[in-house]
Amino acid sequence: MPSVPTNDLPASQPKISLYEGSTQFKNWRYSADQLKHIRRTLNEAAVAAIRKTFETDEPGSSTGVAFLNADEELLLVKLYITKITQLCGHFRFPEEVEATAITYLKRFYLKNTVMDWHPKNVMLTALFLATKTTNNPISLEMYTTHIPKTAPNDVLDLEFLVAQSLGFEFAVWHAYRALWGIWLDVQNFPGVTEKLETSLYDAALNHVRASRLTDVELIYSPSQIALSAFSLVFPDVASQWMALKSPHEVSTLSTIVDDIKSIITTHGHPPSVESVREVDRRLRLCKNPEKVVGSKAYLARKMDAERSAAEKRNKKAVEVQKAMEDGDPFGNELAEKRGLAGLVDYDDDDDD
Amino acid sequence: MDAVEKANEERQRRWVKDRKVGEGALLRPGREASSGRKVAIKKIKVGQFKDGLDMSAIREVKYLRELKHQNVIELLDVFSSKTNLNLVLEFLDSDLEMIIKDRTLVFLPADIKSWMAMTFRGLEFCHRNFILHRDLKPNNLLIASDGQLKIADFGLARDFADPGYKMTCQVITRWYRPPELLFGSRYYSSAVDIWSVGCIFAELMLRIPYLPGESDMDQLKTIFRALGTPTEEEWPGHTKLPDYVPVGQFPKPPLRDLFTAASADTLNLLNKCLIYEPRKRITARDASLLIFHIFYPVNKLLFSGSQSPLFLRNPLSNIPLETTKMRRTTFRSTS
Numbered sequence: 001m002p003s004v005p006t007n008d009l010p011a012s013q014p015k016i017s018l019y020e021g022s023t024q025f026k027n028w029r030y031s032a033d034q035l036k037h038i039r040r041t042l043n044e045a046a047v048a049a050i051r052k053t054f055e056t057d058e059p060g061s062s063t064g065v066a067f068l069n070a071d072e073e074l075l076l077v078k079l080y081i082t083k084i085t086q087l088c089g090h091f092r093f094p095e096e097v098e099a100t101a102i103t104y105l106k107r108f109y110l111k112n113t114v115m116d117w118h119p120k121n122v123m124l125t126a127l128f129l130a131t132k133t134t135n136n137p138i139s140l141e142m143y144t145t146h147i148p149k150t151a152p153n154d155v156l157d158l159e160f161l162v163a164q165s166l167g168f169e170f171a172v173w174h175a176y177r178a179l180w181g182i183w184l185d186v187q188n189f190p191g192v193t194e195k196l197e198t199s200l201y202d203a204a205l206n207h208v209r210a211s212r213l214t215d216v217e218l219i220y221s222p223s224q225i226a227l228s229a230f231s232l233v234f235p236d237v238a239s240q241w242m243a244l245k246s247p248h249e250v251s252t253l254s255t256i257v258d259d260i261k262s263i264i265t266t267h268g269h270p271p272s273v274e275s276v277r278e279v280d281r282r283l284r285l286c287k288n289p290e291k292v293v294g295s296k297a298y299l300a301r302k303m304d305a306e307r308s309a310a311e312k313r314n315k316k317a318v319e320v321q322k323a324m325e326d327g328d329p330f331g332n333e334l335a336e337k338r339g340l341a342g343l344v345d346y347d348d349d350d351d352d
Numbered sequence: 353m354d355a356v357e358k359a360n361e362e363r364q365r366r367w368v369k370d371r372k373v374g375e376g377a378l379l380r381p382g383r384e385a386s387s388g389r390k391v392a393i394k395k396i397k398v399g400q401f402k403d404g405l406d407m408s409a410i411r412e413v414k415y416l417r418e419l420k421h422q423n424v425i426e427l428l429d430v431f432s433s434k435t436n437l438n439l440v441l442e443f444l445d446s447d448l449e450m451i452i453k454d455r456t457l458v459f460l461p462a463d464i465k466s467w468m469a470m471t472f473r474g475l476e477f478c479h480r481n482f483i484l485h486r487d488l489k490p491n492n493l494l495i496a497s498d499g500q501l502k503i504a505d506f507g508l509a510r511d512f513a514d515p516g517y518k519m520t521c522q523v524i525t526r527w528y529r530p531p532e533l534l535f536g537s538r539y540y541s542s543a544v545d546i547w548s549v550g551c552i553f554a555e556l557m558l559r560i561p562y563l564p565g566e567s568d569m570d571q572l573k574t575i576f577r578a579l580g581t582p583t584e585e586e587w588p589g590h591t592k593l594p595d596y597v598p599v600g601q602f603p604k605p606p607l608r609d610l611f612t613a614a615s616a617d618t619l620n621l622l623n624k625c626l627i628y629e630p631r632k633r634i635t636a637r638d639a640s641l642l643i644f645h646i647f648y649p650v651n652k653l654l655f656s657g658s659q660s661p662l663f664l665r666n667p668l669s670n671i672p673l674e675t676t677k678m679r680r681t682t683f684r685s686t687s
Contacts, residue, residue, distance in 0.1 A: 021481075023417055023418060042355075111356050112355075116354065129404075132403075132405065132407060132410050133410055133414055135407075135510050137407055139403055140402060140403045140404065141402075152402075155404070156404045159405055160398070161356065163405060164359075164432060165356045167430075168417060169417050170414040171414050171418050
């Protein structure tokens with residue numbers, strides 16, 4: 001049936017909130033248990049794979065290795081979250097860049113482990129990517145010259161991997177935006193205005209910032225986090241806001257808010273440098289050798305990849321040759337045959 | 353192999369590229385391996401940029417990942433291959449530029465209204481999501497085989513800036529660029545997209561570009577010649593904009609002189625899209641409502657089950673078969 005576009009008003013489309021239509025809502029929310037499970041599974045798989053690589057390299061070499069567990073990995077990621085904050089201060093990046101980069105780093109480690117990819121480089125890449133996705137781009141050269149011991153390739157080499165791990169879902173909804181909204185809302189409350197000093201807004205904002213060191217953004221919505229941060233500073237006004245905005249859900253919402261508040265106050269601190277140093281020292285001994293440039297395993301893997309690429313090229317050359325001999329210089333049959341078999345070589349660049 | 357790499361390979365296997373059409377095409381036809389469904393695969397080379405993934409690719413992916421609407425092109429998948437980023441987009445046969453240029457096609461007023469309705473509806477969705485398109489022009493409005501219009505090419509799109517934050521004024525293809533950007537305004541709104549739609553609307557009626565300036569300066573002159581030089585009363589403060597220059601005094605000719613066949617409703621809507629003062633320009637939402645009301649009597653007929661009036665047919669159904677066929681294999685190159 002042909003479409004009849006004019007009998008439909010914008011207002012008549014199914015009513016879901018903008019947030020509920022976002023990739024964040026659909027793909028990046030978990031329960032605390034799910035998070036635990038994902039991290040444990042990733043960690044166990046990585047340990048098994050690396051152990052195998054060690055053994056292939058030199059039998060018996062994995063026995064004495066103290067691999068990291070999921071909690072230790074998380075601790076290291078947390079340390080590098082604080083590094084993002086430092087760098088953003090240094091570059092004077094807007095809050096959106098910082099918050100986005102931190103979200104990227106967290107999401108990355110729900111698909112990868114620190115034993116494969118060290119958070120230092122991933123952090124640098126996540127931050128650089130965030131400057132671009134939030135429309136605050138700076139040149140890579142400018143970026144790397146201001147970061148000690150960092151070459152452009154340290155950032156670029158991982159960009160694809162990071163973008164892929166994020167599922168190319170770059171848009172992030174942030175709690176600090178929601179906090180600003182609540183702040184504007186409560187200005188209209190009777191008898192509240194005189195209590196609302198800017199320094200108190202800053203205090204609430206600092207709670208939102210502390211929340212970035214925790215998992216709350218992977219569990220709760222930005223507005224729930226913002227409300228909790230606000231409630232840590234203005235418990236009464238926050239309750240008033242809840243009663244006004246969602247009178248039927250006050251009790252559910254209160255439970256959520258209390259939960260988030262307790263997570264922020266217990267976990268919203270930078271990790272102690274001592275504890276992380278110990279983890280990082282052990283990581284040097286147990287990281288995946290296939291990902292360490294120059295190691296035996298890395299070279300073996302690279303040679304493998306090169307061999308298969310060369311085979312592919314040879315095979316293609318033979319096929320093209322054959323097509324030419326068959327009298328079709330454009331290789332029609334070849335293309336069809338490849339199309340049918342589904343063997344499309346996405347790596348070939350001859351179509352540019 | 354990493355889980356992430358594996359997932360990428362699976363995505364890659366889902367889509368089959370067909371033979372390319374034309375040399376250097378960024379966009380090539382393809383199919384979904386399992387269903388045979390036609391798709392368009394847009395390949396973006398990444399290795400060539402010294403700053404990594406380039407901004408236009410990032411913008412396109414960022415916004416299309418979030419926007420799902422019948423009048424916005426659908427991004428079905430994204431995967432990488434070596435140094436390329438591949439965007440799998442829904443397949444669309446044609447675009448408004450091709451249709452405007454095809455002299456064998458006769459547009460009925462209802463075709464134009466229907467295209468405008470779909471454009472405004474898609475744009476309303478973008479604006480509701482706080483996204484400015486910033487490059488609306490006929491060849492970015494694609495037409496599906498069932499007649500649906502889809503807004504495409506989000507390579508210049510961005511979120512609305514917060515009040516007080518500057519945006520670049522070097523956006524929107526010149527002929528569709530509103531006067532506030534030509535005067536160098538760094539603070540602007542969704543009204544910039546509306547101006548572009550107004551120009552497209554006029555072009556659909558005229559079948560040639562409405563305001564074809566030859567340079568940025570000439571663009572202003574072209575606009576003022578067509579719509580009259582704005583007065584301070586019409587557009588308060590415009591002489592204070594950063595790049596303001598007086599380009600001459602032109603009288604305001606009635607739109608009716610140029611658009612002789614247009615109905616009063618049509619001219620009313622066009623007029624509202626091309627208001628100089630951006631704050632007074634019509635919004636996508638109000639424009640959608642206005643078009644709805646223009647069509648209201650017709651809708652009532654439809655709802656009562658009468659035969660649908662002629663102009664509610666598929667807007668492309670009057671295209672001769674050969675041209676349709678040709679279009680299916682012609683690909684727009686995105687510049």
